[in-house]
Amino acid sequence: MRVLGVDPGLTRCGIGVVDGGRGRSVSCVAVGVARTPADAELSARLLGVADVVEEWMDTHEPEVVAVERVFSQHNVRTVMGTAQVSGIVALAAARRGLPVAFHTPSEVKAAISGSGRADKRQVTTMITKILGLAEAPKPADAADALALAVCHLWRAPMAGRLAAAEARAAELARHHRERLRAAQRSAANGSASKGPAAKGSAGKGSAQTGGLPS
Numbered sequence: 001m002r003v004l005g006v007d008p009g010l011t012r013c014g015i016g017v018v019d020g021g022r023g024r025s026v027s028c029v030a031v032g033v034a035r036t037p038a039d040a041e042l043s044a045r046l047l048g049v050a051d052v053v054e055e056w057m058d059t060h061e062p063e064v065v066a067v068e069r070v071f072s073q074h075n076v077r078t079v080m081g082t083a084q085v086s087g088i089v090a091l092a093a094a095r096r097g098l099p100v101a102f103h104t105p106s107e108v109k110a111a112i113s114g115s116g117r118a119d120k121r122q123v124t125t126m127i128t129k130i131l132g133l134a135e136a137p138k139p140a141d142a143a144d145a146l147a148l149a150v151c152h153l154w155r156a157p158m159a160g161r162l163a164a165a166e167a168r169a170a171e172l173a174r175h176h177r178e179r180l181r182a183a184q185r186s187a188a189n190g191s192a193s194k195g196p197a198a199k200g201s202a203g204k205g206s207a208q209t210g211g212l213p214s
Helices: 042-060 076-096 105-115 121-128 141-208
Strands: 002-007 012-020 028-035 064-068 102-105
Touching: 002 042, 002 141, 012 042, 012 141, 028 042, 028 064, 028 141, 042 076, 064 076, 064 141, 076 102, 102 141, 105 121, 105 141
Parallel strands: 002 064, 064 102
Antiparallel strands: 002 012, 012 028
């Protein structure tokens, strides 16, 4: 599976493409950063990032796009910019019929380093080792993009098995509810059919008793 990882940002948007093989085997295809000037209009900056991301999608033809999930920060302006870039990445993927997966920073850190509290330096060091790169990707946004792609490759099989298990459990629960309702209807119908017969039998017995000689 080929995954395009995107670490969204207006000033620097990290982009990385990783191929997944058997087991946990992964290899780096390409990595880079889309940059926009901080003094440019927002619309122009978003267009600039969109053009680069779409070019990467068309060139490398990923099967899925992994994007960092926006989370609350103290800097609201930064969050807004990140969310806007995430939106244009998701839109570009949707236009090409590509599924989009969102992963939180802690999920990525845990998948790559084994700790959800790892810092950027640790993530960069580990992704460099995991992918067997000659040198660490720079800036950190590029390393984060590769980490997102690897995180998805390693988490997707487990997520798929969990989803299948949940679907199976839901199907079994549905069958159980249907059987329970059927049993309840059968019991109710049985009680209804026995009621009149019992009354008729009781009436007949009374009539016979009343006809006996004293």
